[in-house]
Amino acid sequence: MRVEWGSLVWLDYDAFLDSGKQFDSSEVNGSLRLRVGEWQALPGLGEKLLGLQEGDERLIRLAPSEAFGEWDLEAVLTMRESRLAGEVPLEDGMLLQVETGSGLSAVCRVYRITEDRVALDFNHPLAGEPLTLFIRVRKVVPPSRSRLAVVY
Numbered sequence: 001m002r003v004e005w006g007s008l009v010w011l012d013y014d015a016f017l018d019s020g021k022q023f024d025s026s027e028v029n030g031s032l033r034l035r036v037g038e039w040q041a042l043p044g045l046g047e048k049l050l051g052l053q054e055g056d057e058r059l060i061r062l063a064p065s066e067a068f069g070e071w072d073l074e075a076v077l078t079m080r081e082s083r084l085a086g087e088v089p090l091e092d093g094m095l096l097q098v099e100t101g102s103g104l105s106a107v108c109r110v111y112r113i114t115e116d117r118v119a120l121d122f123n124h125p126l127a128g129e130p131l132t133l134f135i136r137v138r139k140v141v142p143p144s145r146s147r148l149a150v151v152y
Helices: 045-049
Strands: 008-017 022-025 032-035 057-062 076-080 095-099 105-113 117-121 131-141
Touching (some): 045 057
Antiparallel strands (some): 008 022, 008 131, 057 131, 076 117, 095 105, 105 117
């Protein structure tokens, strides 16, 4: 069975940065399951799976726009440090979970600290990074049958 648009696909994978550092793998987090054309986490991956079949292995390169997106200055918010509640002193690069007045929460990275202001980066931590994935196709369910498949 070949991968086509709408197929439900199970992948084993190893994911690497350009530095060669492995940042994720199915050995650690389990196989990846995605519906080709609908999965948004790595939007460029589905197209690169088209035509593959169970048992195929490939080395796939994803540009930042195909992976976690380009780094976007608009996703950096500058505010007075005093507006952030908490006892932990802020440091450049540290991750924070912030909650808005309406109760929504998000994870961000401290991007820059000045005397009385802090810049918080809400980009994905891997935004702007090209990725290399070594994938192994474990299972493919065609679109007509995959809509009926219940998978846990």
